[in-house]
Amino acid sequence: MRGFKTALERDVLLEKQMLKWIKKELKRLPEGHLKQGNNGKAVYVNRTECLSPEGKRAWEIAWRNLLEAKQSTIECNLKWQEILLGKYKSYRDDYVLQRMRPVYR
Secondary structure (H helix, E strand, O other): OOOHHHHHHHHHHHHHHHHHHHHHHHHHOOOOOEEEOOOOOEEEOOOOOEEOOOOHHHHHHHHHHHHHHHHHHHHHHHHHHHHHHHHOOOOOHHHHHHHOOHHHO
């Protein structure tokens, strides 16, 4: 547990890099959501265009939806990790002794 804060800071940095990559990837993917139509093919929500589930466009939209969900999860994790980093205090003996009043040292 000695390197907890360092590991957490490294994890925060990696998650920020992942968010940056996700945002870049989302810019190139098409907008929209898919649902399964009556004929079993993928259909845009609020559109009538049918796509085969194996088609490139359907795959890109599904990938976009997955990345959006991943982005919201990472943002939530980052929020809580930032809170934890702000409240974290090491319990190593030298840090604890520094925070104690001289009378108790």
